[in-house]
Amino acid sequence: xxxxxGFTLVDLLVTLTISVILLSGGVGLAALVGSARTDTIxxxxxxxxxxxxxxxxxxxxxxxxxxxxxxxxxxxxxxQSTIMVFVDTNQNFQRDADEAILHQMTFAHxxxxxxxxxxxxRYRPDGTAIDFGTYIVCPTNNDNRAAFELTINAAGRSYLxxxxxxxxxxxGNVSGTPIDCAAI
Numbered sequence: 001x002x003x004x005x006g007f008t009l010v011d012l013l014v015t016l017t018i019s020v021i022l023l024s025g026g027v028g029l030a031a032l033v034g035s036a037r038t039d040t041i042x043x044x045x046x047x048x049x050x051x052x053x054x055x056x057x058x059x060x061x062x063x064x065x066x067x068x069x070x071x072x073x074x075x076x077x078x079x080q081s082t083i084m085v086f087v088d089t090n091q092n093f094q095r096d097a098d099e100a101i102l103h104q105m106t107f108a109h110x111x112x113x114x115x116x117x118x119x120x121x122r123y124r125p126d127g128t129a130i131d132f133g134t135y136i137v138c139p140t141n142n143d144n145r146a147a148f149e150l151t152i153n154a155a156g157r158s159y160l161x162x163x164x165x166x167x168x169x170x171x172g173n174v175s176g177t178p179i180d181c182a183a184i
Contacts, residue, residue, distance in 0.1 A: 066120035
C-alpha cells in the first residue's frame with residue numbers, strides 16, 4: 001500500500017500564521033527604513049546648512065547654498081539634484097567657473113522646494129542668513145508622514161519641523177499647518 005504525503009490542516013494553519021507574522025513585520029520594517037531614510041536626509045541637510053554657515057564665518061566671505069542641476073545655476077526645486085555650497089565672489093546668485101564648490105550633496109530620495117524670494121540661501125561672514133526661509137522636503141512616494149520642513153532663521157540657525165498634534169504629520173514651523181506634499 002502506497003502512502004500519500006501532503007499537508008494537514010494543522011500544517012497549513014501554522015504556515016499561514018508564520019507568513020502573516022513575517023509579512024506584517026516586513027511592512028513595519030519598510031516603514032522603519034523609510035523613517036530612517038527621512039531622518040538621514042534631514043540630518044544631512046542640517047549639517048550642510050551648518051557647513052555653509054561655518055564657511056562664511058571662517059572665510060570672512062558670503063557663502064551660498066543652493067540646489068543645482070548643472071553645478072552652475074541655482075534652482076528653487078531640488079528634485080533629484082545636487083546641493084552645493086560655494087563662495088559667490090561676484091554675488092551674481094550662481095556659481096561661476098572660477099568659484100570652487102566647497103561642499104556638495106546629492107539629493108536623490110525625494111524632492112524639496114524653497115519657499116522664499118530667491119532659489120538660494122546665503123550666509124554673511126558673521127553667520128547670519130541673508131536669504132532665510134524654509135524648504136519643504138517630501139519623499140519620492142509623497143507620504144506626508146515622512147515629509148518635513150527645514151527652516152533657516154535670520155540668525156542663520158537651522159531647525160526641523162515636528163509633529164505637534166500627534167497625527168504623524170509634521171506641522172510647518174512658520175505656518176503651523178500640516179505639511180502637504182501634494183502642494184509642492
